[in-house]
Amino acid sequence: MSPVAIEDPADPRLAPYAAMRERDLVGRAGRFIVEGEVTLRLLASTRSRFRAESVLLAPERWPGLAADLGGIGAPVYLAGKAVMSAVAGFPIHRGVLAVGLRGSEPDAEALVPPAPAPALVLGLAGLTNHDNVGGCFRNAAAFGADAVLLDAATCDPLYRKAIRVSAGAALITPFAQLAAGADWPALAVRLGLELLALSPSGAETLDGLAPPRRTLLLLGTEGPGLAPALMARMRTLRIPMAPGFDSLNVATAGAIALHRLASRSGSVPGEEY
Amino acid sequence: MSPVAIEDPADPRLAPYAAMRERDLVGRAGRFIVEGEVTLRLLASTRSRFRAESVLLAPERWPGLAADLGGIGAPVYLAGKAVMSAVAGFPIHRGVLAVGLRGSEPDAEALVPPAPAPALVLGLAGLTNHDNVGGCFRNAAAFGADAVLLDAATCDPLYRKAIRVSAGAALITPFAQLAAGADWPALAVRLGLELLALSPSGAETLDGLAPPRRTLLLLGTEGPGLAPALMARMRTLRIPMAPGFDSLNVATAGAIALHRLASRSGSVPGEEY
Structure with a gap:
């Protein structure tokens, strides 16, 4: 043309x-x-x-x-x-x-490889900052995540700035927005994924984790993080940090966790251990 | 008052x-x-x-x-x-x-704990984006880096936006700007640090690394990365990524490397292995 x-x-x-x-x-x-x-x-x-x-x-x-x-x-x-x-x-x-x-929006179920195939899915809960959502998509693409699932409070990955910050990853990494009130633990069970929530107050350290074959890694709101009532129903991970400094950016923390999970789930080929 | x-x-x-x-x-x-x-x-x-x-x-x-x-x-x-x-x-x-x-600018030598104490120092070469410099400082603080060294081409960490993106880390993590033409390998020798350069084309994988006790982790320009002639004189690391997607943001890649180095160098207390 x-x-x-x-x-x-x-x-x-x-x-x-x-x-x-x-x-x-x-x-x-x-x-x-x-x-x-x-x-x-x-x-x-x-x-x-x-x-x-x-x-x-x-x-x-x-x-x-x-x-x-x-x-x-x-x-x-x-x-x-x-x-x-x-x-x-x-x-x-x-x-x-x-x-x-935009076309039609896919269902979460359609995006996740069925068991027993390995799977790495990123979940975003309440991420309202477009830079952070864009950054999460960039990291998801870099570590070969199969899909990104977003709760209803998370902002649109096809917002102009989010696409730009994602380096285009928002266009190529499949994503689905969940209905309001979606229940992450129930969703993980339905998709056959092990739910791991990343939080500065997580119960286990990331490095102590034996990465599952099929993971739903959940990241929470920048400020307050995931709600305690929700965290109580999940396996939670933290990244140990130096004392006295607030914390990592949520997309950065997610990248560290994706790196660890991807290298064990087969999402990143050619890695040797 | x-x-x-x-x-x-x-x-x-x-x-x-x-x-x-x-x-x-x-x-x-x-x-x-x-x-x-x-x-x-x-x-x-x-x-x-x-x-x-x-x-x-x-x-x-x-x-x-x-x-x-x-x-x-x-x-x-x-x-x-x-x-x-x-x-x-x-x-x-x-x-x-x-x-x-600003006060007087310190020398690099004054900021690095003398051997044989463990040390983790971040080096920034040619980082001209204030968000990225701010992000690098935030990550350096989160993982307890002792200092950040910047080449003459890297932008000012006390630029207004860099301080904000750093979440204030630019105020509390010691840094020194090097003179133009500073030689990273010679500097690392002088400071008794093992120089490790992070690059998408690095020779070794980060996960295969046995983290040194005293490290100078070098991050390069967002676009072209570290110059090949410089890389040839250094030990270089890469973070394996999914094929076909450009790469991680430089501050994000640095965070992944700092996490790995810090957890072995004693910069982050309370970690168990």
């Missing part, structure tokens, strides 16, 4: 890119915004479960991306950075944007 | 708080800005090696902080959030600011 030059910021084909920050806050009715070359390449690849609706590039970015966008199956619009910035409402320095379509 | 109410944004005592974002870019001639309660408490504590020059609070924040600021030895100014925001040039939602004094 040949790219189409657009010079008028009011062109209706650019409407999905308009007032980008304001729309981040209210949502986009089944659409999401992808920024930057690395993330666009992932969206265009067969590794993404999402389809692009359109791509919007500064003309000088087209030659470097043309080969990778050949099969994207969506129109590619070319507009100067001044036009792109006028539409978006703030400077678009990199000149690479796309609109993706 | 009793707090002093200030109502005029042009009051010269508030000058160090003026045009905050613009000054972030040009530096502050021996001063730095601390934001937020957690970070201010660290600045006021004996754990910080820095002195406060002044504190600027919204009046309603004073009662909750008065006890902790008793020994800060610097004037406390009270101004409404509207005045604070007018001075800073953007909304100051939390109503907690302070100016710290």
